[in-house]
Amino acid sequence: MAELSLQNLNKVYDNGVQAVFDFGLDINDGEFIVLVGPSGCGKSTTLRMIAGLEEITSGKLVIGGRDVTNMAAKDRDIAMVFQNYALYAHMTVYENMGFSLMLRGEDPDETHEKVMAAAEILGLTDQLNKKPKQLSGGQRQRVAVGRAIVRNPKVFLFDEPLSNLDAKLRGSMRRELKLLHQRLKTTIIYVTHDQIEALTLADRIVVMDAGHVQQIGRPIELYDHPANLFVASFIGLPPMNRIPMRVLKDGTLRNGEVRYAPTDAQRALLAPYSGKLVVMGVRPEDMTLGGSMQLIVRLNENLGQHTLVHGNIGKKRVVCKFMDWCEYRPGDVINVGIRSEKVHFFDPDTTNAIG
Ligand code: ADP
Numbered sequence: 001m002a003e004l005s006l007q008n009l010n011k012v013y014d015n016g017v018q019a020v021f022d023f024g025l026d027i028n029d030g031e032f033i034v035l036v037g038p039s040g041c042g043k044s045t046t047l048r049m050i051a052g053l054e055e056i057t058s059g060k061l062v063i064g065g066r067d068v069t070n071m072a073a074k075d076r077d078i079a080m081v082f083q084n085y086a087l088y089a090h091m092t093v094y095e096n097m098g099f100s101l102m103l104r105g106e107d108p109d110e111t112h113e114k115v116m117a118a119a120e121i122l123g124l125t126d127q128l129n130k131k132p133k134q135l136s137g138g139q140r141q142r143v144a145v146g147r148a149i150v151r152n153p154k155v156f157l158f159d160e161p162l163s164n165l166d167a168k169l170r171g172s173m174r175r176e177l178k179l180l181h182q183r184l185k186t187t188i189i190y191v192t193h194d195q196i197e198a199l200t201l202a203d204r205i206v207v208m209d210a211g212h213v214q215q216i217g218r219p220i221e222l223y224d225h226p227a228n229l230f231v232a233s234f235i236g237l238p239p240m241n242r243i244p245m246r247v248l249k250d251g252t253l254r255n256g257e258v259r260y261a262p263t264d265a266q267r268a269l270l271a272p273y274s275g276k277l278v279v280m281g282v283r284p285e286d287m288t289l290g291g292s293m294q295l296i297v298r299l300n301e302n303l304g305q306h307t308l309v310h311g312n313i314g315k316k317r318v319v320c321k322f323m324d325w326c327e328y329r330p331g332d333v334i335n336v337g338i339r340s341e342k343v344h345f346f347d348p349d350t351t352n353a354i355g
Helices: 042-050 093-102 109-123 139-148 167-184 195-201 219-224 229-234 264-273
Strands: 006-012 018-027 032-036 059-065 078-081 155-160 187-192 204-211 214-217 242-246 252-256 257-262 277-282 287-302 307-313 314-323 334-336 343-346
Touching: 006 042, 018 042, 018 214, 032 042, 032 195, 042 059, 042 078, 042 155, 042 187, 078 264, 093 109, 093 139, 109 167, 139 167, 167 195, 167 264, 187 195, 195 219, 204 219, 204 229, 214 219, 214 229, 229 242, 229 277, 229 343, 242 314, 257 287, 264 277, 264 307, 264 343, 307 334
Parallel strands: 032 187, 032 204, 078 155, 155 187
Antiparallel strands: 006 018, 006 059, 204 214, 242 252, 242 277, 252 257, 277 343, 287 307, 287 334, 307 314
C-alpha cells in the first residue's frame, strides 16, 4: 500500500505531440482513483508514466515517499493489468499467476501459497490447470488480476480492464473489482472512457480532456457540481441538457418557449449576466412531469424502471428521464418543468460553471 504524489507531470512524445499537461494529484493510501475521458485525452499516457513504461518529460512522481521519476518500471513496486490481459498462451493459469514470482526467485512454497490464495479470492481454483484459450473472457481477466495480486504491489494500475468484455460481464467484473478493492485496500489507479465505471468504482475521479485535467473530485461532487461544460456533459447519462438562455432585465431566463424563473440565490449569481447569455444545464432526471412548459414528444424510450422522453420545447431539443413507465407517442404534448434546486449555469465564453 502506498500514497502517490503526481507533481506537474508532462508528456511530450518524440513526434512533438504533447499528450499530458501539468498533471497534478496527491493520492491517498488505499484510494481508488479513476482517470476518465474520451479516447486520446491522455489517460493511458498518464498511467504509463506512473508505471514507468513511458518516460516522464517533466515533473515529479513520488510513490510511498520515494522519488521514482527516473526509476525503472520493475523497481517501482506496482502491478499493471492491461485491456488485452497479456497472458502467456503456452502457460497454465497457475503458471501465468506464479510466473513473476518465479522470475524474482521467490521460494516455490511461498509462490504456491500466494497463487492458491489469489485463485481462491478470484474463484479460479478449479481453473488452475487450464490454458488461457480454454477460458472465457471474464476468467482471463481474473487471471490477469490474479497475476497482479500475487505480487502484493504497493499500487495496482488498470488500463481499460473491462473493455473487451460484453456488457453483462462488464457489470459483474466491475462489481468484483470493487469488492476486491474493499478486501485488499490497495491503492488503485484505473483508466476508462466509461463514466459509469468511473462513478461506480472511484473514491475520486479525474476527468481529462485533450491532455488537461478538467476536474478532480468525488463522484457526487462531479455529478452535482461539474466545474465546466465538458465535465457536465461527460458525467451522467443521458448527458445534461444544455440550453443557451438570455438573462432578462427582470431576472428571469428565456430562450423562445423555454422559460425559467431562478431562485433568489440563482438571481444573485446571475446578476452580472443581466442582458447576456448563459448556458443553463438541466440533467434529464431533473426535468419534471408537470410544469409550465410544453414538450412536444419525438421519441419515448422505455428502460424498465424509467422512461426517456425526447422532445422539443419550442425549438430546443431536450431529454427527460421520468421514473415511470410512460407511453407517449410522437406529437403528444406534455407539460414539463425543471427542478430549480438542480439547475446548473455556465459561462458561454469560458465554459466554466458560474458560482
Ligand atoms: P487515451 O488513453 O486517453 O486514449 P493516450 O494517452 O493513449 O490517450 O494518447 C494521448 C495522445 O497522445 C493522443 O493524441 C495519442 O495519439 C498520442 N500518443 C499516444 N502514444 C503515442 C506515441 N507513442 N507517440 C506519439 N503520440 C502518442
